[in-house]
Amino acid sequence: MVAARNPPPPAVSGFDRPWVRAAVSLLLVLHLTAVFIAPMNVAVPQQLGEDRSEWPLVPWMARMLGPYLDAAYLNHGYHFFAPDPGPSALVHYTGEKADGTPIEGTFPNLNEQQPRLRYHRHFMLSEQRRWLPEQIDVAYARHLLDEHDARWIRTELVTHYLARPDEVLAGMALDDPRTYESRPLVTVTADGQVTRHLQDERP
Amino acid sequence: MNIGAAIREYFEQVVAGWNRFWFRPQDPATLSFIRICAGLMLLYTHLVWSLDLEAFFGQGGWLPREVIATLQQSSYAWSYFWWIDSAWLLWTVHIAGLVVFAMLTVGYHSRIVAVLAYVIAVSYTGRVPGALFGLDKINCMLAMYLMLGPSGAYWSVDRLLARRRSRAPLPSPPPSVSANVAIRLIQLHMCIIYLFSGLGKLQGTAWWDGTAVWMALANLEYQSIDMTWLADWPKLVALMTHATVFWELFYVALVWHRLWRPIMLIGAVAVHGGIAIGLGMITFGLVMLIGNLAFIPPHMIRAAMDAIFARQGRESPVLEASTA
Numbered sequence: 148m149v150a151a152r153n154p155p156p157p158a159v160s161g162f163d164r165p166w167v168r169a170a171v172s173l174l175l176v177l178h179l180t181a182v183f184i185a186p187m188n189v190a191v192p193q194q195l196g197e198d199r200s201e202w203p204l205v206p207w208m209a210r211m212l213g214p215y216l217d218a219a220y221l222n223h224g225y226h227f228f229a230p231d232p233g234p235s236a237l238v239h240y241t242g243e244k245a246d247g248t249p250i251e252g253t254f255p256n257l258n259e260q261q262p263r264l265r266y267h268r269h270f271m272l273s274e275q276r277r278w279l280p281e282q283i284d285v286a287y288a289r290h291l292l293d294e295h296d297a298r299w300i301r302t303e304l305v306t307h308y309l310a311r312p313d314e315v316l317a318g319m320a321l322d323d324p325r326t327y328e329s330r331p332l333v334t335v336t337a338d339g340q341v342t343r344h345l346q347d348e349r350p
Numbered sequence: 351m352n353i354g355a356a357i358r359e360y361f362e363q364v365v366a367g368w369n370r371f372w373f374r375p376q377d378p379a380t381l382s383f384i385r386i387c388a389g390l391m392l393l394y395t396h397l398v399w400s401l402d403l404e405a406f407f408g409q410g411g412w413l414p415r416e417v418i419a420t421l422q423q424s425s426y427a428w429s430y431f432w433w434i435d436s437a438w439l440l441w442t443v444h445i446a447g448l449v450v451f452a453m454l455t456v457g458y459h460s461r462i463v464a465v466l467a468y469v470i471a472v473s474y475t476g477r478v479p480g481a482l483f484g485l486d487k488i489n490c491m492l493a494m495y496l497m498l499g500p501s502g503a504y505w506s507v508d509r510l511l512a513r514r515r516s517r518a519p520l521p522s523p524p525p526s527v528s529a530n531v532a533i534r535l536i537q538l539h540m541c542i543i544y545l546f547s548g549l550g551k552l553q554g555t556a557w558w559d560g561t562a563v564w565m566a567l568a569n570l571e572y573q574s575i576d577m578t579w580l581a582d583w584p585k586l587v588a589l590m591t592h593a594t595v596f597w598e599l600f601y602v603a604l605v606w607h608r609l610w611r612p613i614m615l616i617g618a619v620a621v622h623g624g625i626a627i628g629l630g631m632i633t634f635g636l637v638m639l640i641g642n643l644a645f646i647p648p649h650m651i652r653a654a655m656d657a658i659f660a661r662q663g664r665e666s667p668v669l670e671a672s673t674a
């Protein structure tokens with residue numbers, strides 16, 4: 148059945164020519180250098196002062212390779228769960244429909260957003276909010292306003308801190324109210340008014 | 351031997367080693383299997399976008415065009431979604447993308463759709479940067495390298511059509527340098543990912559004091575299985591934390607060693623299986639395991655696929671030569 152498993156000899160290919168190998172090798176080195184430089188350039192606390200221009204090699208290389216890294220979607224730090232896993236960011240909202248019906252919700256919401264990947268997309272909206280431009284808070288609120296056909300929407304940033312092992316052993320649940328902290332973000336109305344409640348704290 | 355000859359011999363060995371690493375033809379079985387797995391993941395990932403397509407990609411959605419334009423003003427990120435204004439065109443383009451991913455999965459016009467799949471996958475990421483995570487990075491990475499080699503050589507519609515056209519048994523697909531280059535790039539890219547993931551963890555304190563795995567498992571928004579019983583097992587949590595860091599840091603070296611490779615790949619199954627099952631990121635866990643498939647030799651992939659087809663009472667579509 149699996150008798151003649153030896154594959155046939157490779158066909159003669161362009162890779163046998165030295166200049167092709169040299170050109171491909173150059174491209175491979177450039178590509179892998181770019182892939183390596185992207186996470187190297189992720190900002191870290193500078194022990195030798197904030198001015199990175201004194202240590203220009205990696206930022207310079209990242210700048211040179213930036214167009215390729217951005218266009219090819221390779222410009223990543225790959226710092227999964229690093230430097231430390233931390234608290235979650237959620238967005239809670241309240242509002243009112245045109246007929247006076249109250250609106251309340253949170254994103255992400257595992258009960259509303261299934262399958263899990265769909266939930267995770269909404270989780271990233273709240274988690275990555277702080278890396279997005281300041282206008283994103285208003286954009287989120289306006290989207291909720293449209294989605295609920297509301298008269299007004301008010302959003303809050305909810306930080307969900309992690310319970311320590313000793314707290315869990317003492318009986319604290321992971322969703323204990325003491326682990327949540329809320330700060331108002333924005334209020335938007337259907338007639339276009341926008342009120343910001345939180346000073347921008349983006350890095 | 352004088353010093354000049356020794357230096358020359360050293361560089362000749364370096365060049366020979368480089369050529370062996372990159373330009374030795376490889377059976378495209380591993381690349382073909384990665385095509386099936388990555389194609390399925392791309393298809394599923396983008397199918398899920400369908401549930402909120404206009405909410406994420408439409409102008410009145412979560413991520414309006416002008417906000418993302420501000421974010422990307424000094425970036426070369428791009429997306430064809432910037433030219434799409436109407437809902438019907440958005441849906442048309444989206445469905446066309448899903449068709450391309452389905453074609454990649456089954457290996458129909460593989461070389462063309464592999465290029466299209468990469469362009470499409472990157473285009474989605476350029477439009478919704480605030481909704482992305484590790485899954486999208488690995489999806490695009492795999493799609494990029496699938497473009498380079500004959501990913502449709504095995505277990506593909508292309509293969510079945512070629513067999514039908516030839517009206518005779520086909521020989522097994524020939525070993526290919528481009529298949530080897532694609533696999534080598536996936537392997538090296540995975541090594542870079544793990545290296546920097548490990549180095550990034552060294553900047554934190556929780557990965558040093560052994561509490562980081564607790565902090566991940568006690569995060570209610572990630573959690574998919576209640577693992578809080580581990581609060582009573584701090585040394586086990588610390589062991590898992592330290593093992594994760596060391597596994598990530600040393601993957602770059604040990605996965606190339608014949609004896610260590612199985613251990614490092616079992617480690618990948620443990621870490622990513624844990625992420626998939628315990629932290630609710632099934633897609634991310636799976637796509638990282640798909641990347642690790644690059645370290646499985648082609649003969650093992652073929653044997654596994656033969657076993658699957660044999661269990662179904664059918665011949666593997668690549669065995670015509672041997673079974674005719």
